[in-house]
Amino acid sequence: MTDAAASPQIFRDSPHDRPPQLAWYASRLAIYGMLILWTVICLFPIYWTITTSFKMAPDVMKGNMVPWWDYTPKWLGWRSLGLSPDTIATGSTVRAEFLGRFLNSAIISLTSSGLAVVLGSLAAYGLSRFSYRFGYMRNSDISFFFLSQLILPPVVLALPFLVLYKELALLDTRIGLILLYTLTVLPIVIWIMRDQFAGIPAELEEAALVDGLSIWGAFATIILPIALPGMAAAFILSLVLTWNEYFFAALLTSTYANTLPVMVASQTGSQGISWWSMAALSFAAILPLVIIGIVMERYIIKGMAAGAVK
Amino acid sequence: MTDSGDLLHVVTNDDIPRRRVVFGRAIVWGSAALLAGIATAQTLDRAGTLDLGFANWRPTLYAYVLWAGCLCWGQVLVRGEQGKRALFVLPAVLFVVSLVVFPLIFGLIIAFSDWNLSSPTGRKFNGLDNLRQMWADPFYWNALRNMIWYMLAIIVEYAIAFGLALLLNSQIRARKFFRVAFLMPLMLSPVAVSWMIGKSMLEPRFGPLARLARFFGVENPSFFESPEMARLVMMALDAWTYIPFMMIMILAGLQAIPKEVQEASRVDGANAWRGFWEVTFPLMLPVSVTAILIRIIFKLKLADIIINVTSGGPGGATDSVTSFIFREYRDRSNVGYGTMLAMVYLLLIVIFMTVLMKLLDRWMRPQY
Numbered sequence: 093m094t095d096a097a098a099s100p101q102i103f104r105d106s107p108h109d110r111p112p113q114l115a116w117y118a119s120r121l122a123i124y125g126m127l128i129l130w131t132v133i134c135l136f137p138i139y140w141t142i143t144t145s146f147k148m149a150p151d152v153m154k155g156n157m158v159p160w161w162d163y164t165p166k167w168l169g170w171r172s173l174g175l176s177p178d179t180i181a182t183g184s185t186v187r188a189e190f191l192g193r194f195l196n197s198a199i200i201s202l203t204s205s206g207l208a209v210v211l212g213s214l215a216a217y218g219l220s221r222f223s224y225r226f227g228y229m230r231n232s233d234i235s236f237f238f239l240s241q242l243i244l245p246p247v248v249l250a251l252p253f254l255v256l257y258k259e260l261a262l263l264d265t266r267i268g269l270i271l272l273y274t275l276t277v278l279p280i281v282i283w284i285m286r287d288q289f290a291g292i293p294a295e296l297e298e299a300a301l302v303d304g305l306s307i308w309g310a311f312a313t314i315i316l317p318i319a320l321p322g323m324a325a326a327f328i329l330s331l332v333l334t335w336n337e338y339f340f341a342a343l344l345t346s347t348y349a350n351t352l353p354v355m356v357a358s359q360t361g362s363q364g365i366s367w368w369s370m371a372a373l374s375f376a377a378i379l380p381l382v383i384i385g386i387v388m389e390r391y392i393i394k395g396m397a398a399g400a401v402k
Numbered sequence: 403m404t405d406s407g408d409l410l411h412v413v414t415n416d417d418i419p420r421r422r423v424v425f426g427r428a429i430v431w432g433s434a435a436l437l438a439g440i441a442t443a444q445t446l447d448r449a450g451t452l453d454l455g456f457a458n459w460r461p462t463l464y465a466y467v468l469w470a471g472c473l474c475w476g477q478v479l480v481r482g483e484q485g486k487r488a489l490f491v492l493p494a495v496l497f498v499v500s501l502v503v504f505p506l507i508f509g510l511i512i513a514f515s516d517w518n519l520s521s522p523t524g525r526k527f528n529g530l531d532n533l534r535q536m537w538a539d540p541f542y543w544n545a546l547r548n549m550i551w552y553m554l555a556i557i558v559e560y561a562i563a564f565g566l567a568l569l570l571n572s573q574i575r576a577r578k579f580f581r582v583a584f585l586m587p588l589m590l591s592p593v594a595v596s597w598m599i600g601k602s603m604l605e606p607r608f609g610p611l612a613r614l615a616r617f618f619g620v621e622n623p624s625f626f627e628s629p630e631m632a633r634l635v636m637m638a639l640d641a642w643t644y645i646p647f648m649m650i651m652i653l654a655g656l657q658a659i660p661k662e663v664q665e666a667s668r669v670d671g672a673n674a675w676r677g678f679w680e681v682t683f684p685l686m687l688p689v690s691v692t693a694i695l696i697r698i699i700f701k702l703k704l705a706d707i708i709i710n711v712t713s714g715g716p717g718g719a720t721d722s723v724t725s726f727i728f729r730e731y732r733d734r735s736n737v738g739y740g741t742m743l744a745m746v747y748l749l750l751i752v753i754f755m756t757v758l759m760k761l762l763d764r765w766m767r768p769q770y
Contacts, residue, residue: 127569131583133642137598138586140610144602155613211494218490226495234491241498242696243755245703247727247744249502251737252509261458275501278494307486336591338706339728353593357710360597367602374594385589389582392589396647397654 138382144371145169152367169368173376190355190376197335197352198380200266204273205330209323211274212281217311217319219282220289221297235286241279246339249275254343266349272340277330284329287398288322289315325395328388335381352377418482426479433472437465470496513745517738525738532742542743544718545726546750548633552704552722555637556697560690562641563648568678570649571656588646592706599639600711626712629719636720639707644700648693655689656682691762698758702751723747 143157146165156163167176174184215238218224223231253272254263262268292315300310338353345354356377359370385392441462446452474492477485516528536542570581587595603609604625615623626632659682667681705724708714714721714729723743730740 123569123572123574126565127574127580130566130569131580134583134586134646136610137595137603138590140603141594141598152608155608155610157610211497214490215494218487222487222490224488224491234495238494238498241502242699243702243751244502245724245744245747245751246705247724247740248509248748249505250728251731251741251744252505252512254731255512255737256505256508259459260463261460271501275498278498282494307483308489311490332589336593338591338593338709339703339724342709343728343731353591353706356591356597357593360593360601360710367608370597371602374597378590378594381589381591382586385585386582389578389585392585393581393650393654396650 138375138378141371141375141378144367145369145375147368147371169370169372172366172369173372175372175376190373193350193352193355194376196266196349200269200273200349200351201331201334203266204270204334205277205327207270207274208277208281208330209285209327212278212326213285213319213323216282216285217289217315220286221294235282238282239279241275242283246276250340250343253340257344264345264348268344269341269349269351272344273334273337276337276340277333280333281326281330284326284395284398285319285322288319292318321391321394322398324388325391325398328384328391329395331384332381332392418480423480426476429472429479430469430476433465433469437462437469440465466500470500509741509745512738513742515738517736519735519737521735528738532739533746535739536743536746541718541721541726542723545714545721545723546747548719548721549702549704549723551633552637552640552701553698555641556694556701559641559645559697560648560694563645563693564652564686564690566645566649567652567656570653584649585646587643590643592643593710595639595643596707596710599642600635600707604635627716629716632712632716632720636708636712639711640701640704643707644697647700648697651693651696652686652689655686655693658689659685688766691766695758695762699755 143159143165144152146159146167146169147156147163148166148168151163154163159165167178170176171179172186173190174180174182174187175190179187219231219235224234226234229237249272253268257263257268260268262271296314296318297307297310300314301307305313336353337351338357341351341354342357345351356373359373443452443454444456444459444462447454447456473496474489477488477492479485481488512525513532514527514529515525516531517525566584570577570584574580590598603611606612606622606624612623612625624631625635663681663685664677667677672680703724704722705728708720708722708725709728712720714725718726727740727743727747730736730743
């Protein structure tokens, strides 16, 4: 009894149950400080672009930052695009051009991503389930052949394609860009989907085959629904890459099939003082992907994480 | 991934009627003959021996597509079940081969010719002249040297990305918000970024970053006048766009490490610092290697931002190989020389990547 009081305490509270200490608060502060710092670094350019699109020349020169506080937002930038409330009803050549480019970008990126996901998923499924022999090439060689396309820099293909497309009358057409974009994202799709299919047990299809489905039937009815989230991830990642692609679009299109990045780039040269219209244009160009980024964040992360972790 | 034998065992009794096989072979060879015929006709037409009035090579393209379709269909007709399996991979293989291998062969021909699209003389074979010109072209070597600098920047990017991933993986509130915010730069088009940051935020008079620099006492901040500064800015811009990519991969790796491992190290008396270097970091090596490799691959294509912000200046200090070749074509329409530069670049990349992968393979192996 007497030495129980003198002996050191045996049962302690676990660290979680004790009141937080100074070091803990300091580490919290440091962590949140760094998080917020990086958030500012990531988001400030977007904020800057939005606010600049509502500024006028004096606001730009004075460096006003916060709307309604140190400057009054004006529709100047959006009016020059023909997208402000008072010009939206009237005709505008700039708006027509912008919408045309927007449509081009949308059609090209959606179609090429779709095509890449279809081709890539089929190939990845085949490679994950059957053993092939094309000549001396086996499965691992075929996989490597697809993935090695990743290291092919666009410049190598650009000039041959320029000449080839000229001969084929595909220069400055959407089809031409769609084919090329599909090619550039295909390795990434195969990479993601191979990982997805490898995670699905083959017993599932075996059961389906025993029940009398053909291979393609089993693929369409059993595997496809399971792999759908992975395909969505691959699709969205492809969408991001193809929507933002500039190099091929700048080389292979001139008047008809221009995409949005080409339009933004061509305006950049003549920026001068009309920051507000450039800001409006830039913001309109990034807005679709900003929305996709916020809504589909889960899929983008899933897509990029695939293959990173085995 | 197995190499030997199918993962999916299928037993089928393929009774393919003889007529089906014959029909399958017939459409494959028939369409191939059609393709060869049209291609020959077009070649003769182009050479001037025949006058068939082809405006472009579209007919050959259509014949090729028809042949590719017949080849796929013929697989199923001739080989039955095996053909159906081949049909999974065949379309993608045909697509990639026709869009990569043909242009590459074609590119090799262009690379050894003197061809300026703006000159009326057309293509002339000129042997190794392009190579000699390249050897003496200081701007190309300069661009290659810049690529080495850009590659070295990946180390810093990796460190930042790892730090951010650790932050996101720690016990924090509003994790989803931070994740979305950190992901944002990756979603933005490099062209828009080059205006948003490169041209407006870094503008020396009114740009907010110039104001910030002046606030910290820098007189007349200029971001694109000295070569070193311009290159640093380019690295930073590119890093800003692609850090989220590495961050997400590393974050995925961190989340895959079982909590018990770190708990065990803490029980063994490791503090946070040693726990990181002796447990977390080694476990993350495979993921890190993948992330860095992919980042290298993307970095080798670096061009959009450079083309739009500095167009290689000042004095080629920020030029990447891709942006240099882009201007070689844009300003001088020099297709032959540009292609040769690109081919040499491809060769260098293939050598570099092969050596790198071999080294990594050797370095990583003892750990498994």
